Amino acid sequence: MFEKLKTFVGESIQEFKKVRWPSKDELIGLTVAVVVSSILLLVFVGAVDRLFFLVIQWVMG
Numbered sequence: 001m002f003e004k005l006k007t008f009v010g011e012s013i014q015e016f017k018k019v020r021w022p023s024k025d026e027l028i029g030l031t032v033a034v035v036v037s038s039i040l041l042l043v044f045v046g047a048v049d050r051l052f053f054l055v056i057q058w059v060m061g
Contacts, residue, residue, distance in 0.1 A: 022030065
């Protein structure tokens with residue numbers, strides 16, 4: 001059992017060495033993109049929710 005764990009950890013370390021980590025500028029750009037897209041999605045979902053609320057309120061009287 002410990003041999004399999006040792007093999008897994010060793011292979012994981014080898015794979016982490018192959019990873020291309022983003023630069024600071026790339027990380028900032030991607031973070032801004034995620035925040036902006038999250039805000040846009042928030043506004044869209046809020047608008048649709050409000051629209052559905054108004055429609056249901058109108059239908060129910």
